[in-house]
């Protein structure tokens with residue numbers, strides 16, 4: 269698995285505001301959207317394209333267009349939904365599928381409670397969106413799900429990750445080629461409740477929950 273961490277002062281600035289406990293949901297959503305745009309720009313360097321020729325008013329121009337089958341974007345509900353619009357703004361022709369997964373906060377087991385994806389993902393390039401990579405359980409489960417349907421190139425886009433989760437993901441996808449991970453930042457560690465430290469708290473609650 270290839271891991272790429274964005275290093276950019278603008279990204280650092282936005283993450284710092286995002287982490288701030290006094291940042292309320294509307295601004296939090298806006299910042300997640302902005303961060304996704306920056307992350308997606310990097311993460312889509314590997315997007316498959318094919319040659320395309322167009323005629324300008326002056327001459328023929330040989331360029332490229334996104335290859336078919338079209339890429340699939342999969343936000344992991346609930347928090348991943350906050351990243352969807354930023355991603356589809358950059359790739360408006362992408363297809364979107366949904367995976368609903370929740371971590372049991374006591375056992376840390378992953379429950380898959382919703383799924384709306386094409387049955388056959390053979391040969392598809394997939395972009396998985398989830399702001400938080402903590403233990404790695406959710407992403408490992410979602411990658412297994414997508415692989416079982418035939419996806420052959422999976423790029424995970426997260427905002428924050430704990431080193432423990434990156435390591436678990438490395439182990440979980442061992443032997444699988446073409447899995448990439450793009451992050452805005454790698455944090456220090458997990459705490460005793462498997463929350464990312466310093467992190468930003470519960471991303472789903474901060475995006476969509478009731479304000480403190």
Ligand SMILES: O=P(O)(O)OC[C@H]1O[C@H](OP(=O)(O)OP(=O)(O)O)[C@H](O)[C@@H]1O
Pocket residue numbers: 344345346347348369370371372398399400401402403404405406407433462470471472473
């Ligand atoms: O790496 P893990 O230990 O699996 O934890 C990360 C998961 O936890 C959060 O979702 P959560 O289960 O809180 O669901 P939510 O998005 O509905 O809040 C987050 O958005 C990830 O999906």
Ligand SMILES: O=c1cc[nH]c(=O)[nH]1
Pocket residue numbers: 347400402462463464465467468469470471472
């Ligand atoms: O720190 C964490 C860990 C899991 N899920 C979150 O939303 N935040």
Ligand SMILES: [Mg+2]
Pocket residue numbers: 347470471472473
């Ligand atoms: Mg949550």
